[in-house]
Amino acid sequence: MSDPANRVEPLLESARDGGVRFDGFRLERTDGAYVLETSETDRIEFDEATADDALSTVAEYVSNWWYWQRVVEGDGTARRAFLRWCERAPPIEAEANGEIADADGIDGSREADERSLPVPDRYEALRDGVDREWGQLRITTRFVDVDEPDGERVYDLWHADDAGTDLAELDVYDDPREAREIATYDDDGRYRPLNTAPTLPSGWAFTGCSGEELVEAVEFFYPATVANWHRERLETLDVDHWLETAERQTGIYDVIDELPREAVDWMAEACCVDSQCLRRREWEYEADDELAIDGGDGQFPCREPCSLVIAAARKWTILESEDERTYELELTTSEFNQLAELIDAVAEGRTDEIREADVYDGANRYRARYLRAKRFDDGSLEARTRGEQ
Amino acid sequence: MQALVIAAHGSHLNPDASDPTYAHADAVREAGAFDEVREAFWKEEPHFREVVRTLESEEVFVVPLFISEGYFTEQVIPRELRLEEWDPERWDSDGTDASQATLEATDVEKTVHYCGPVGTHDAMTDVIVSRAESVTDDPDVGEGVGLAVVGHGTERNENSAKAIEYHADRIRGRDRFEEVKALFMDEEPEVDDVTDYFESDDVVVVPLFVADGYHTQEDIPEDMGLTDDFREGWEIPAIVDGVRLWYAGAVGTEELMADVILERAADAGADVGDSIETGREAAESAGDDGTDPNAGAGAGD
Ligand code: SF4
Numbered sequence: 001m002s003d004p005a006n007r008v009e010p011l012l013e014s015a016r017d018g019g020v021r022f023d024g025f026r027l028e029r030t031d032g033a034y035v036l037e038t039s040e041t042d043r044i045e046f047d048e049a050t051a052d053d054a055l056s057t058v059a060e061y062v063s064n065w066w067y068w069q070r071v072v073e074g075d076g077t078a079r080r081a082f083l084r085w086c087e088r089a090p091p092i093e094a095e096a097n098g099e100i101a102d103a104d105g106i107d108g109s110r111e112a113d114e115r116s117l118p119v120p121d122r123y124e125a126l127r128d129g130v131d132r133e134w135g136q137l138r139i140t141t142r143f144v145d146v147d148e149p150d151g152e153r154v155y156d157l158w159h160a161d162d163a164g165t166d167l168a169e170l171d172v173y174d175d176p177r178e179a180r181e182i183a184t185y186d187d188d189g190r191y192r193p194l195n196t197a198p199t200l201p202s203g204w205a206f207t208g209c210s211g212e213e214l215v216e217a218v219e220f221f222y223p224a225t226v227a228n229w230h231r232e233r234l235e236t237l238d239v240d241h242w243l244e245t246a247e248r249q250t251g252i253y254d255v256i257d258e259l260p261r262e263a264v265d266w267m268a269e270a271c272c273v274d275s276q277c278l279r280r281r282e283w284e285y286e287a288d289d290e291l292a293i294d295g296g297d298g299q300f301p302c303r304e305p306c307s308l309v310i311a312a313a314r315k316w317t318i319l320e321s322e323d324e325r326t327y328e329l330e331l332t333t334s335e336f337n338q339l340a341e342l343i344d345a346v347a348e349g350r351t352d353e354i355r356e357a358d359v360y361d362g363a364n365r366y367r368a369r370y371l372r373a374k375r376f377d378d379g380s381l382e383a384r385t386r387g388e389q
Numbered sequence: 390m391q392a393l394v395i396a397a398h399g400s401h402l403n404p405d406a407s408d409p410t411y412a413h414a415d416a417v418r419e420a421g422a423f424d425e426v427r428e429a430f431w432k433e434e435p436h437f438r439e440v441v442r443t444l445e446s447e448e449v450f451v452v453p454l455f456i457s458e459g460y461f462t463e464q465v466i467p468r469e470l471r472l473e474e475w476d477p478e479r480w481d482s483d484g485t486d487a488s489q490a491t492l493e494a495t496d497v498e499k500t501v502h503y504c505g506p507v508g509t510h511d512a513m514t515d516v517i518v519s520r521a522e523s524v525t526d527d528p529d530v531g532e533g534v535g536l537a538v539v540g541h542g543t544e545r546n547e548n549s550a551k552a553i554e555y556h557a558d559r560i561r562g563r564d565r566f567e568e569v570k571a572l573f574m575d576e577e578p579e580v581d582d583v584t585d586y587f588e589s590d591d592v593v594v595v596p597l598f599v600a601d602g603y604h605t606q607e608d609i610p611e612d613m614g615l616t617d618d619f620r621e622g623w624e625i626p627a628i629v630d631g632v633r634l635w636y637a638g639a640v641g642t643e644e645l646m647a648d649v650i651l652e653r654a655a656d657a658g659a660d661v662g663d664s665i666e667t668g669r670e671a672a673e674s675a676g677d678d679g680t681d682p683n684a685g686a687g688a689g690d
Binding site for chain 2: 074077078079177180184185191193194195219223224226227228231238248250251303304306307308311
């Protein structure tokens with residue numbers, strides 16, 4: 001970052017070259033004088049000779065201008081919009097273009113969270129650090145130099161569950177590419193094929209990242225979420241609904257457009273709810289045919305069924321092509337209820353938590369083995385099929 | 390600004406499937422020729438569908454990390470990238486000479502240079518030879534030694550066999566190895582009978598696959614008789630029917646693959662400066678310990 005004194009000339013140059021209007025700060029050149037105005041200070045005029053003095057009265061606005069226009073740059077990019085969101089800056093570029101519909105957020109639930117801070121409040125907040133959550137990630141934006149902020153920000157990134165953990169207890173990284181490795185396995189060492197599953201392990205931190213490094217790391221954890229979130233804010237998110245996505249498939253996935261309509265509801269309930277995926281599902285069956293289940297409250301949108309859902313849909317399409325039959329089998333009331341408990345435990349990923357001797361839980365291993373010993377014949381439930389007419 | 394996208398298959402089941410993609414992407418990042426470098430996948434994230442929008446560059450070079458022209462490179466990747474004007478004719482290839490096509494993706498205002506797969510690039514021939522050198526730990530390997538280049542065969546895609554034969558022919562033309570053969574998993578000449586096809590006492594076997602997985606770490610070693618059970622591993626070299634077989638594992642894990650990716654992009658007009666040279670020197674100075682031929686066992690899906 002440059003010496004603050006060296007920012008005056010570039011700033012004056014911008015003022016001469018069309019004027020500066022940025023984040024509540026305005027500087028123009030009219031008739032040989034510079035005219036300065038901010039959201040809180042009255043209009044003053046100065047010339048080259050008094051520029052240093054005049055601008056030092058609005059040092060925060062100047063360093064803020066420098067950071068965004070000369071360090072971050074990238075006008076109109078998702079990266080810039082995201083970094084501004086990180087410190088609760090108003091989404092100015094979009095506002096200026098009249099593109100943002102409602103700076104208060106996309107829907108009511110996120111409204112409070114979207115309150116943005118003008119420069120003086122933001123500078124106050126950045127001394128302590130501004131925290132944001134993005135899925136299971138926590139991002140803190142802060143000044144490099146807290147005592148005499150020169151405008152330069154750095155970003156810390158860690159797991160939301162580690163918000164209260166001492167840095168000394170975390171594995172600290174600085175290369176964003178390390179995020180790929182961290183995101184590969186869950187806490188039990190199992191592969192995470194869906195990056196946005198809420199199973200990101202904790203115990204790590206990236207500290208003192210540049211804006212570019214932060215976005216790179218976030219994108220390794222949750223690929224394409226920043227780009228799609230940005231599009232959503234600009235109201236240009238291109239959602240591909242179930243049917244068009246399914247019809248586009250070829251090869252072994254060619255069949256999935258035959259998945260029955262109601263099965264798509266069940267599939268979304270199985271895979272896409274907040275307990276399974278942190279993306280907010282925005283796709284429906286078709287544009288005018290919504291699924292029965294809510295898309296969730298995720299911070300970032302899901303714009304089309306992901307590859308995991310496509311692969312699972314193929315299995316369900318094949319399974320749903322079978323005819324239903326009526327089975328007759330003998331079970332006690334408790335055994336019938338136990339089947340439900342077993343399915344529920346697997347569906348909630350609860351089997352690991354059921355204690356060895358907790359025979360009161362129908363999904364306990366001994367209980368399941370007992371039921372199998374009693375009711376299985378040749379490896380499957382003993383039952384008769386009733387011919388249906 | 391220019392960006393490079395490496396488009397690979399990836400896997401929902403095997404976490405190692407994407408390792409070579411990441412390794413090559415990192416090598417390209419370090420070479421520094423591109424402002425942005427992204428990995429993109431069919432089965433992992435970012436998906437082909439959403440990768441281009443994550444880039445700030447206006448000019449995007451997409452290099453498929455696939456062995457041959459076929460279903461994925463001709464249909465799936467261009468469709469998912471939304472290259473509406475795409476037609477396989479644009480490559481004007483008979484199976485092994487796709488170079489690139491310049492197109493627009495419909496969801497972004499960017500120019501996409503859609504390149505041919507790495508597997509059919511001429512530079513791949515060098516990677517196969519380099520693989521033979523590293524597995525035998527002999528920079529001059531060739532004299533008295535046979536080389537088998539192994540691929541799927543036609544069952545899945547007829548161009549897959551063409552790519553294997555193409556490189557086998559090119560290596561044969563160099564008169565370096567005693568004998569060079571193209572062998573296949575699902576057609577004649579089959580890799581199962583590898584020793585029948587060679588007269589040399591030493592045969593290097595290089596599978597032309599982009600990543601190690603089920604085929605290269607389970608099927609081929611067992612079929613060739615390197616081991617009865619892949620889980621127990623195998624010797625390098627292993628003696629089968631009196632022949633010493635040097636099994637190299639998937640060629641796609643070779644460090645020089647990053648050069649092939651850069652060459653593909655350069656052919657399509659990317660400004661890669663001297664990064665191919667630099668990359669090669671870095672790979673050479675890193676020696677031949679970069680890849681463990683037994684790493685990454687497990688099935689892809
Ligand atoms: S399709 Fe469902 S599971 Fe897949 S990313 Fe979207 S919301 Fe998540």
